[in-house]
Amino acid sequence: MAQNPWQRPVNKNVWVLWKLKPFLQTRRALLLLYVLALLLSAASSLVLPQGARWMLDKGFHSYSALIWISIALLGLGLFTVAMRALRDALATWIGQGVVADFRTAVFSHALHLPAVFYEVFRTGEVISRLSSDVTILRFGLTGVLGRSLQSGITLIGALALMAATMPQLIIPGMVALPLLVFINLKSGRLQRRYSRKEQDCLADLSAHTEESVNGIRVIQALTLEPQTEEHYRRDIQFLLGQVWSRVMVQLWSTFLTGGLVFLALSVMLYWGGLAVLHHEVGIGVLAAFLLYALMAATSLAALGELWGSMARLAGATERLLALLDETPEASAPVPLVQDSASILVVNSGLLAQRVRPASLCLDNVSFSYPSRSDSSAIAHVSLDIAAGETVAFVGASGAGKSTVFSLLLRHYQPSQGCILLDGVDINTLPLRSLRRQLAVVPQHPVIFSMSIAENILMARPDASEVDLQEAVHAAQVDEFSDRLKMRLQTHVGEKGVTLSGGQCQRIAIARAILRNPRVLILDEATSALDAENERIIQEALGNLTAQRTTLVAAHRLATVIHASRIAMLDKGRLIAVGNHRELLDICPLYRQFAQLQRLHEKVEDGPELQKIRA
Numbered sequence: 001m002a003q004n005p006w007q008r009p010v011n012k013n014v015w016v017l018w019k020l021k022p023f024l025q026t027r028r029a030l031l032l033l034y035v036l037a038l039l040l041s042a043a044s045s046l047v048l049p050q051g052a053r054w055m056l057d058k059g060f061h062s063y064s065a066l067i068w069i070s071i072a073l074l075g076l077g078l079f080t081v082a083m084r085a086l087r088d089a090l091a092t093w094i095g096q097g098v099v100a101d102f103r104t105a106v107f108s109h110a111l112h113l114p115a116v117f118y119e120v121f122r123t124g125e126v127i128s129r130l131s132s133d134v135t136i137l138r139f140g141l142t143g144v145l146g147r148s149l150q151s152g153i154t155l156i157g158a159l160a161l162m163a164a165t166m167p168q169l170i171i172p173g174m175v176a177l178p179l180l181v182f183i184n185l186k187s188g189r190l191q192r193r194y195s196r197k198e199q200d201c202l203a204d205l206s207a208h209t210e211e212s213v214n215g216i217r218v219i220q221a222l223t224l225e226p227q228t229e230e231h232y233r234r235d236i237q238f239l240l241g242q243v244w245s246r247v248m249v250q251l252w253s254t255f256l257t258g259g260l261v262f263l264a265l266s267v268m269l270y271w272g273g274l275a276v277l278h279h280e281v282g283i284g285v286l287a288a289f290l291l292y293a294l295m296a297a298t299s300l301a302a303l304g305e306l307w308g309s310m311a312r313l314a315g316a317t318e319r320l321l322a323l324l325d326e327t328p329e330a331s332a333p334v335p336l337v338q339d340s341a342s343i344l345v346v347n348s349g350l351l352a353q354r355v356r357p358a359s360l361c362l363d364n365v366s367f368s369y370p371s372r373s374d375s376s377a378i379a380h381v382s383l384d385i386a387a388g389e390t391v392a393f394v395g396a397s398g399a400g401k402s403t404v405f406s407l408l409l410r411h412y413q414p415s416q417g418c419i420l421l422d423g424v425d426i427n428t429l430p431l432r433s434l435r436r437q438l439a440v441v442p443q444h445p446v447i448f449s450m451s452i453a454e455n456i457l458m459a460r461p462d463a464s465e466v467d468l469q470e471a472v473h474a475a476q477v478d479e480f481s482d483r484l485k486m487r488l489q490t491h492v493g494e495k496g497v498t499l500s501g502g503q504c505q506r507i508a509i510a511r512a513i514l515r516n517p518r519v520l521i522l523d524e525a526t527s528a529l530d531a532e533n534e535r536i537i538q539e540a541l542g543n544l545t546a547q548r549t550t551l552v553a554a555h556r557l558a559t560v561i562h563a564s565r566i567a568m569l570d571k572g573r574l575i576a577v578g579n580h581r582e583l584l585d586i587c588p589l590y591r592q593f594a595q596l597q598r599l600h601e602k603v604e605d606g607p608e609l610q611k612i613r614a
């Protein structure tokens with residue numbers, strides 16, 4: 001199985017669980033009640049063998065003694081059961097609450113992690129941590145809370161009472177105890193190692209499953225089912241290998257600890273039996289001693305088991321904490337409100353609303369993606385864009401158009417230079433405030449598994465029905481939604497699987513219209529539309545772009561031919577800027593583009609064009 005480059009070295013101790021303290025601290029009152037129930041249930045359990053002792057030594061002397069001891073035993077038993085029930089209920093409630101808070105914290109943190117993080121860290125892995133690791137915590141934390149302290153207290157109490165009841169008999173126990181502790185520690189450590197590997201395998205499996213299910217159509221089209229299945233089988237076999245190792249450790253540790261306990265108990269029974277035969281102690285005392293010895297052995301076995309599950313818990317906690325340790329892309333979120341300072345006039349119609357367009361300046365911007373730090377995706381790009389201007393970025397595939405937009409959205413930081421919005425370095429703006437001023441219609445819009453209306457309203461959840469309808473109409477969404485039975489309320493399926501590429505793009509355009517941004521970014525926004533729909537939407541976009549700064553990326557020059565300026569990118573460098581006509585004259589690469597797309601005839605002939613035609 002491939003090693004995940006992100007994996008952290010295995011932490012060798014379980015103290016990492018201590019880091020969950022902040023989540024426990026919010027439940028102080030419940031914790032206090034829990035500790036009380038725990039202490040009372042442990043104490044009453046420890047008194048029970050004394051009841052058995054009285055019963056055996058004194059209970060058979062008279063009817064009244066028998067009745068009173070029986071009633072006392074019943075009362076003690078009921079009290080013990082009640083305290084245990086309370087302890088377990090509180091442990092479950094506190095444990096589940098802690099896990100819920102911890103999980104929410106990790107999820108909200110994951111929402112703020114930067115694009116760079118998700119380049120290295122597969123999304124399937126994040127999902128696995130938030131599902132399988134959280135499941136381990138959900139089931140484990142309650143058990144640990146419920147039993148570890150109880151077993152610890154019972155063990156200490158039982159050992160003390162053994163010593164008080166028949167001190168000489170404790171010797172076999174004292175010999176066995178260090179051995180038992182050693183075996184438990186060793187097996188806990190080994191189990192933790194294997195369990196951590198198991199979790200890593202599960203995360204890989206989960207990532208692989210997600211990729212395969214997402215790409216199922218490609219896998220089927222390329223008839224890659226056997227290879228994908230084989231890969232999955234290999235991963236499963238590896239996982240089973242880890243499970244087998246853990247099971248073997250468990251088997252040997254159960255066998256060795258159980259064997260040692262029974263050996264010690266047999267010696268105690270024989271030795272104690274001799275004392276009873278010699279009338280040195282009553283049978284009740286021996287019975288009480290043996291009950292304490294059994295309690296001590298059970299508690300020790302439970303602690304051993306708990307050590308193993310604490311190890312699993314520590315592994316899962318560590319993996320979730322590792323996500324929390326990642327640096328988020330922005331700290332204090334700014335509330336999602338309309339940037340009122342930027343709105344000049346708000347008329348009744350959405351498209352008639354005017355916003356104050358922003359000026360932009362790319363100042364000697366260079367950037368390399370972290371995973372390809374040896375090559376520049378963008379190199380020394382400088383460009384001033386006036387407020388309200390429409391600038392088109394053109395260039396071959398991979399020239400760097402989308403990268404410019406990613407930098408503007410601050411998904412990444414330029415390695416050199418800076419980007420200014422209204423003269424202010426965008427790095428100094430609160431991230432949400434910056435993004436609130438931008439709207440992107442991406443090349444591959446992401447559609448969520450909800451209704452068409454909900455998908456559009458994501459851009460502005462508080463939008464009025466009138467605004468929604470206007471955006472829907474302007475982006476031609478109604479052209480297809482009106483034909484559906486549930487219209488805008490139609491559920492579009494996972495990733496918009498029930499829609500065509502063009503329909504998804506129209507939803508993305510409607511989102512941008514509804515967002516009413518100061519800077520509109522159209523990244524191949526209409527590439528999946530047919531000619532007629534593209535014409536209609538270009539008109540709608542024309543209304544939208546008229547009053548705001550617009551950046552457009554397009555392969556098809558026809559869509560950008562009327563932009564006030566066109567920036568020609570080549571292998572990350574800005575090689576020319578001008579309008580269509582100017583570029584035909586000054587930029588051979590642009591001219592080549594235009595020729596290939598037969599666009600050099602679309603403007604009036606200039607001397608250069610005459611030359612090209614000749």
Ligand SMILES: Nc1ncnc2c1ncn2[C@@H]1O[C@H](COP(=O)(O)OP(=O)(O)OP(=O)(O)O)[C@@H](O)[C@H]1O
Binds near residue numbers: 119
């Ligand atoms: N996340 C990434 N990690 C590493 N390299 C990347 C990443 N995204 C893009 N690149 C590389 O950066 C360069 C510029 O890519 P970019 O997506 O900006 O090009 P583009 O002009 O928008 O292309 P297209 O027109 O095909 O969308 C390309 O060489 C690409 O391979």
